[in-house]
Amino acid sequence: xxxxxxxxxxxxxxxxxxxxxxxxxxxxxxxxxxxxxxxxxxxxxxxxxxxxxxxxxxxxxxxxxxxxxxxxxxxxxxxxxxxxxxxxxxxxxxxxxxxxxxxxxxxxxxxxxxxxxxxxxxxxxxxxxxxxxxxxxxxxxxxxxxxxxxxxxxxxxxxxxxxxxxxxxxxxxxxxxxxxxxxxxxxxxxxxxxxxxxxxxxxxxxxxxxxxxxxxxxxxxxxxxxxxxxxxxxxxxxxxxxxxxxxxxxxxxxxxxxxxxxxxxxxxxxxxxxxxxxxxxxxxxxxxxxxxxxxxxxxxxxxxxxxxxxxxxxxxxxxxxxxxxxxxxxxxxxxxxxxxxxxxxxxxxxxxxxxxxxxxxxxxxxxxxxxxxxxxxxxxxxxxxxxxxxxxxxxxxxxxxxxxxxxxxxxxxxxxxxxxxxxxxxxxxxxxxxxxxxxxxxxxxxxxxxxxxxxxxxxxxxxxxxxxxxxxxxxxxxxxxxxxxxxxxxxxxxxxxxxxxxxxxxxxxxxxxxxxxxxxxxxxxxxxxxxxxxxxxxxxxxxxxxxxxxxxxxxxxxxxxxxxxxxxxxxxxxxxxxxxxxxxxxxxxxxxxxxxxxxxxxxxxxxxxxxxxxxxxxxxxxxxxxxxxxxxxxxxxxxxxxxxxxxxxxxxxxxxxxxxxxxxxxxxxxxxxxxxxxxxxxxxxxxxxxxxxxxxxxxxxxxxxxxxxxxxxxxxxxxxxxxxxxxxx
Ligand code: ADP
Ligand code: MG
Numbered sequence: 001x002x003x004x005x006x007x008x009x010x011x012x013x014x015x016x017x018x019x020x021x022x023x024x025x026x027x028x029x030x031x032x033x034x035x036x037x038x039x040x041x042x043x044x045x046x047x048x049x050x051x052x053x054x055x056x057x058x059x060x061x062x063x064x065x066x067x068x069x070x071x072x073x074x075x076x077x078x079x080x081x082x083x084x085x086x087x088x089x090x091x092x093x094x095x096x097x098x099x100x101x102x103x104x105x106x107x108x109x110x111x112x113x114x115x116x117x118x119x120x121x122x123x124x125x126x127x128x129x130x131x132x133x134x135x136x137x138x139x140x141x142x143x144x145x146x147x148x149x150x151x152x153x154x155x156x157x158x159x160x161x162x163x164x165x166x167x168x169x170x171x172x173x174x175x176x177x178x179x180x181x182x183x184x185x186x187x188x189x190x191x192x193x194x195x196x197x198x199x200x201x202x203x204x205x206x207x208x209x210x211x212x213x214x215x216x217x218x219x220x221x222x223x224x225x226x227x228x229x230x231x232x233x234x235x236x237x238x239x240x241x242x243x244x245x246x247x248x249x250x251x252x253x254x255x256x257x258x259x260x261x262x263x264x265x266x267x268x269x270x271x272x273x274x275x276x277x278x279x280x281x282x283x284x285x286x287x288x289x290x291x292x293x294x295x296x297x298x299x300x301x302x303x304x305x306x307x308x309x310x311x312x313x314x315x316x317x318x319x320x321x322x323x324x325x326x327x328x329x330x331x332x333x334x335x336x337x338x339x340x341x342x343x344x345x346x347x348x349x350x351x352x353x354x355x356x357x358x359x360x361x362x363x364x365x366x367x368x369x370x371x372x373x374x375x376x377x378x379x380x381x382x383x384x385x386x387x388x389x390x391x392x393x394x395x396x397x398x399x400x401x402x403x404x405x406x407x408x409x410x411x412x413x414x415x416x417x418x419x420x421x422x423x424x425x426x427x428x429x430x431x432x433x434x435x436x437x438x439x440x441x442x443x444x445x446x447x448x449x450x451x452x453x454x455x456x457x458x459x460x461x462x463x464x465x466x467x468x469x470x471x472x473x474x475x476x477x478x479x480x481x482x483x484x485x486x487x488x489x490x491x492x493x494x495x496x497x498x499x500x501x502x503x504x505x506x507x508x509x510x511x512x513x514x515x516x517x518x519x520x521x522x523x524x525x526x527x528x529x530x531x532x533x534x535x536x537x538x539x540x541x542x543x544x545x546x547x548x549x550x551x552x553x554x555x556x557x558x559x560x561x562x563x564x565x566x567x568x569x570x571x572x573x574x575x576x577x578x579x580x581x582x583x584x585x586x587x588x589x590x591x592x593x594x595x596x597x598x599x600x601x602x603x604x605x606x607x608x609x610x611x612x613x614x615x616x617x618x619x620x621x622x623x624x625x626x627x628x629x630x631x632x633x634x635x636x637x638x639x640x641x642x643x644x645x646x647x648x649x650x651x652x653x654x655x656x657x658x659x660x661x662x663x664x665x666x667x668x669x670x671x672x673x674x675x676x677x678x679x680x681x682x683x684x685x686x687x688x689x690x691x692x693x694x695x696x697x698x699x700x701x702x703x704x705x706x707x708x709x710x711x712x713x714x715x716x717x718x719x720x721x722x723x724x725x726x727x728x729x
Contacts, residue, residue, distance in 0.1 A: 032277035036156040044074035056152040068120030076118040079163035089126045089148035089167035092179040093133040101128045136587025145172045179483035186490035189577040193497035201367045207350040213298030217339035219327040225720040226325040236329035239607045242706040244723035269318040278307045288337040289726040330477040331397035338398030339478035346470035357469040373525035374496040380532035382492045383409035384564035389488035391561040395477035405463035407556040408547045410534040412462035461538035491577045597687045614718045622712045623656045659704045670697035
């Protein structure tokens with residue numbers, strides 16, 4: 001598209017951001033203006049209703065029917081004051097996107113006028129006709145009822161002219177059909193387990209909150225160029241494209257100057273985020289050109305997950321106003337860094353103690369160590385389950401590629417913490433401790449510095465890293481609804497904390513003193529989970545070998561990795577923690593497998609279409625130019641000169657023919673493989689065929705096309721190239 005391509009780029013550049021106006025107000029003046037916050041509730045709710053909602057938020061109690069009417073009426077009054085005309089339950093179905101169905105507040109009254117109506121019944125429960133959302137066979141279509149129910153722990157907000165009510169989504173029989181329901185259950189499980197363990201040390205702890213801060217990575221691409229790439233439009237990634245002569249090799253983008261057009265976009269989506277109470281705090285350039293990151297201050301996990309989903313929506317909306325598209329795909333461009341969403345996770349008591357902050361006194365250190373070793377052991381025991389919570393067709397391209405952690409789950413602790421654990425392991429070693437030794441150990445452990453600043457950035461290659469006062473799960477992909485990995489992590493840790501307590505109790509029942517018993521169990525957990533600790537370079541080949549020797553699993557096949565969710569181990573964990581029933585797990589797996597197959601099918605179709613309709617016609621056109629040229633030379637020159645003059649053109653003509661033929665053949669073979677797979681009923685078998693027999697063609701066809709891109713006249717090439725997509729000036 002030569003000149004066309006040029007003009008699209010030019011147009012993009014000349015659209016200047018200076019027209020965008022930002023409020024002069026300070027952030028604190030408008031932060032949360034569109035949220036039904038505690039303060040707003042106090043203003044719009046009766047004391048009874050307010051207290052009841054607070055109880056629901058803080059203690060998970062139910063809001064009764066009468067009170068829910070009061071809440072609904074206050075919420076409605078507030079929303080209408082804010083200009084809302086509609087309301088919706090906002091929920092997270094298993095498609096991965098969020099869903100909403102808007103209803104108007106107004107209802108006809110008996111005298112032919114209309115009134116604004118919204119009562120407790122409508123607030124608490126809705127029945128969207130959502131029979132097309134995935135359910136993994138848990139809702140028969142004849143009984144396509146799924147219910148959304150208000151989640152009081154995440155505040156309602158107004159977006160545009162709609163009051164949005166964060167909700168769970170469950171089937172008629174109560175099975176979860178969304179990401180939020182199991183997340184809430186996992187929060188309950190880890191809260192309970194953590195409080196019980198905390199009470200060994202401090203009876204005042206009555207609640208433990210999970211904290212989550214997600215670092216969201218994304219790419220920006222110019223709207224006009226995006227629209228000229230059907231693959232980006234339909235699959236969120238480029239299915240072809242030769243690498244740009246310059247991409248990230250100079251590392252000049254990372255933490256670099258943010259282009260004006262981009263910073264205008266960032267500023268505007270931050271303002272929108274603040275209005276919705278999302279505390280976006282940091283922004284910077286990432287490693288790849290046109291790649292960026294933003295991160296909010298961490299919040300309670302349920303809220304943080306809602307906020308992350310909402311933030312992605314806002315970013316997409318605001319991008320339109322700046323003629324950008326935001327790409328959340330884990331790997332939009334080949335051979336350029338992919339995007340992740342690091343999940344910073346911690347546990348914090350209602351007495352204000354971060355359970356992963358090493359602390360100053362030995363007592364809190366013991367508390368810290370108990371939690372610390374339980375997490376490490378959890379990752380070790382449930383490495384397959386953790387992996388299953390983050391794998392997808394998109395993340396498959398990212399994981400294990402040179403710039404992202406591999407599919408091996410290991411834990412980075414840093415030198416200091418490794419030393420502490422090693423010391424405990426060797427010192428207590430088998431024998432009973434003397435009182436002196438115990439004091440010594442306590443004091444030694446007490447020397448862990450409270451803050452370990454250089455721990456935070458030392459190892460970016462680990463999929464699961466301790467970063468001084470929290471754990472950072474880095475294998476998570478940028479497009480993921482992080483409720484999924486957070487549910488797994490919460491449940492795993494809850495289970496380990498319970499085990500920790502059981503072991504301590506067993507020892508104390510045998511007459512071992514509590515202090516001593518806790519030491520022994522800490523040591524036992526350290527020994528049991530030692531193999532999962534790795535501080536070296538996770539990208540290296542040696543680590544793969546070493547991990548295999550240690551017996552750690554390394555599963556880079558998505559389908560196999562996903563299936564860990566229905567293993568006996570996973571089922572027993574989730575059933576014990578009351579997070580998922582076996583039925584729900586099977587349904588989830590089915591949905592994830594289908595998602596995988598469908599996405600692959602779309603990619604294969606798009607690549608086939610582009611090959612046949614865009615690429616081949618273009619290369620033949622260029623080949624004809626060469627042929628004309630050769631014919632001309634033949635007319636003009638004598639035989640011996642001709643051979644010399646037409647050699648390059650003839651070679652290109654041949655290369656084009658052979659590569660074009662390969663594209664053609666492979667596209668046809670790929671179609672055949674799809675046909676064979678499509679008739680298979682069994683979801684798992686079908687996906688397997690897609691993975692094994694269809695997927696490889698995507699790379700093989702691309703390989704030929706990317707070579708053709710280098711031969712064919714730039715003027716004729718029908719798609720924007722990497723060098724254009726990847727740079728915003
Ligand atoms: P880095 O890039 O060094 O990992 P960032 O500042 O980009 O750091 O992101 C760190 C994220 O971790 C932020 O969202 C921050 O609020 C969050 N965070 C900090 N402390 C905690 C904690 N105790 N628990 C959970 N998240 C935390
Ligand atoms: Mg980080």
